[in-house]
Amino acid sequence: MNSVIITGSEGYVGSGLCKFFEKDTEILKLDIKLGHDLTDEIFVKKWFKNNHSDYLINCFALNDHIDPKRKKGTLYEFPLSSFSDYMNINLTSLFSVCREFARNNKQGSIVNFSSYLGLVSSRLDMYNNSHKDIGYVVSKFGVIGLTKYLAVHLAPKIRVNCISPGGIYNKQEKDFVKKYSKLTPMGRMMKRDELNHLVDYLCSKKSSYMTGENIVIDGGYLSW
Numbered sequence: 001m002n003s004v005i006i007t008g009s010e011g012y013v014g015s016g017l018c019k020f021f022e023k024d025t026e027i028l029k030l031d032i033k034l035g036h037d038l039t040d041e042i043f044v045k046k047w048f049k050n051n052h053s054d055y056l057i058n059c060f061a062l063n064d065h066i067d068p069k070r071k072k073g074t075l076y077e078f079p080l081s082s083f084s085d086y087m088n089i090n091l092t093s094l095f096s097v098c099r100e101f102a103r104n105n106k107q108g109s110i111v112n113f114s115s116y117l118g119l120v121s122s123r124l125d126m127y128n129n130s131h132k133d134i135g136y137v138v139s140k141f142g143v144i145g146l147t148k149y150l151a152v153h154l155a156p157k158i159r160v161n162c163i164s165p166g167g168i169y170n171k172q173e174k175d176f177v178k179k180y181s182k183l184t185p186m187g188r189m190m191k192r193d194e195l196n197h198l199v200d201y202l203c204s205k206k207s208s209y210m211t212g213e214n215i216v217i218d219g220g221y222l223s224w
Helices: 012-021 041-050 080-103 134-154 174-182 192-203
Strands: 003-007 026-030 055-058 108-113 158-165 214-217
Touching: 003 012, 012 026, 012 192, 041 080, 055 080, 055 192, 080 108, 080 134, 080 158, 108 134, 108 192, 134 158, 134 214, 158 192, 192 214
Parallel strands: 003 026, 003 055, 055 108, 108 158, 158 214
Antiparallel strands: none
C-alpha cells in the first residue's frame, strides 16, 4: 500500500501500527494529541476531502483505563453524561470518520477496532469488585454493529471489517495481569505487535472477499 490513514495514531495500539507500516508506507495520522478533534463534524469533512488513501484503520476510542485508587461504583451511579461521551466518541465520531472516508474514496478497506468486551460483559472480579464503565462496553458492542451495517452499504467498492482484541499488555498492575492471564487458555495477555499482521491482512488484497467480519483475537478468552 502507498498510504494508510490511522486514527488514534498516538495511542498504544495506533502508535504500534504506525511503526509497523512506516517502513514502506506513508502514514496519515489523526489523533486528538495532534490537535485533531474527530467529534467535530466540520473538521472531519474538511480533512477527508483533502487527504486520500485506500486504507483507513480506526484505533481512536475513549477508554476507561483502570485506576485502582478510584472507586468506579455501580451502573446505578454511572453519570448519563459519561455514557453520552462514550457514545459520541466511540460510535458517532467513528461513523462520521468512516462516512467521510467512503464519500471521498472510490475504493478501499476500513478496519475498525472493537474489543472482546464488545461481545461479553466485563467481569466484576477483574476490577476489584468495581465496574468497567458500561459506556465503554456498550459502545464496543455498537462498533461491531456499525461495521456490519457499513459493510453492506459500502460494498462492493469499500470493504469494512472489525478486530476485537483481548487484553493487550501495557504495564498494567501485576495483580490484574495475573487475573486476566488465568482466564485465557494461552495463559498470558496479548503483545501489541500480535495485531500487526492481522491488520495488514484485512487491508490487503489477500482479504479481497472479506467484509462485514468481526475477528476476535483474545488468546481463547471467549472460548471457555
